[in-house]
Amino acid sequence: MRKVHFTEFGGPDVLQLIDAEEPHAGPGQVRIAVRAAGVNPVDWRVREGQILKAHPIRLPAGVGLDASGVVDEIGEGVEGIDIGDRVFGEGADTYAEFAVLSAWARMPDGLSFEEAAGYPSVVETALRIIGQVGVQPGQTLLVSGASGGVGSAVLQIARDRGIAVIGTGGAANQDYLRSLGALATTYGPGWVDRVRRLGPVDAALDLAGSGVIPELVELTGDPQKVVSIADLSAPQFGVRFSGEAGSVPEALAEAVALITRGKLHIPVDKTYTLAEAAKAHIDSRAGHTRGRRVILV
Incomplete structure (x- = not known):
């Protein structure tokens, strides 16, 4: 089978498309x-060797956590799923023609494979950080870097829970943020004053890692009301860095429920082939996404 892997840490150029042996489902997979x-x-953080404590790996290593596809092998002890079922979920080395998943759910009716691949990690992350930041119904959540996959999920999940949202994003994404129910403003010089004009902020999430942690603390008045998933320096400001996943099966179940109720839709911004994995990483690192980026196999 074809698979993307790398043999050394580094830039996108270390990614290689190779012929590899097919993986097989173990117990519970x-x-x-x-x-x-x-x-x-x-x-790309794993590929660069940034987060080896959270994601220890041995080289050579594959790439990718999220995938959608058709079940063709079931491991020992797995029940409630059949060969041929369409599923989406999380596993390992998913930039490949075959991959093993450790958490999965049946795809909701009407959801394409392309769309489904964009949900698992972002919904788990969105649910986790909304819980960690402690924002309650009736309060206002500020989301810095709100137009990407996690931001898109956060805005919709928060609105479904009765939480008001303010989202910052690029000028081209203002209408998109408003379509998700957010009060929107641009980042850049003067953004703190623009947020203040939209109203008081009870909690904030940093999704872009653009060096705004001190301003988010200033806006909320409490570093414990700020969570970052993108700025490794967050703890220096008393802010929690959230990098350890919670229950992926629970997140997938909630994603299915939200999608089925029409309360969650994450658009696919751009697609790539396996051979274009390096380009996908370059684009992801650059940011400015509206929704998700997906590799089609």
Whole structure:
């Protein structure tokens, strides 16, 4: 099978498309014929060797956590799923023609493989950080860097829970943020004053890692009301850095429920082939996404 891997840490040029042996489902796992794989910032952070404590790996290593596809092998002890089922979930080395998933759910009706691959990690992350930041119904959540996959999920999940949202993003994404129910403003010089004009902020999330942690603390008045998933320096300001995943099966179940109720939709901004994995990482690192980036297999 074809698979993307790397043999040394470094820039996107270390990614190689190779012929590899097919993986097989172990106990509690399923194997899928991959139709699409989600591109996440954690993918290039791992490739660069940034987060080896949280994601220890041995080289050579594959790439990718999220995928959608068709179940073609079921491991020992797995029940409630059949060969041929369309699923999406999380596993390992998903930039490949076959991948093993450790958490999965059946795809909701009407969801394409391309769309489904964009949900697993971002919904788990969104649910986790909304809980960690402690924002309650009736309060206002500020989301810095709100137009990407996690931001898109956060805005919609928060609104569904009765939480008001303010989102910062690029000028081209203002209408998109408003379509998700946010009060929107641009980042850049003067952004703190623009946020203040939109109203008081009870809690804040840093999704872009653009060096705004001190301003988010200033706006909320409490570093414990700020959580970052992108700025490794956050603890220096008393702010929690959230990098350890919670329950992926629970997150997938909630994603299915939200999608089925029409309360969650994350658009696919751009697609790539396996051979274009390096380009996908370059684009992901640059940011400015509206929704998700996905590799089609």
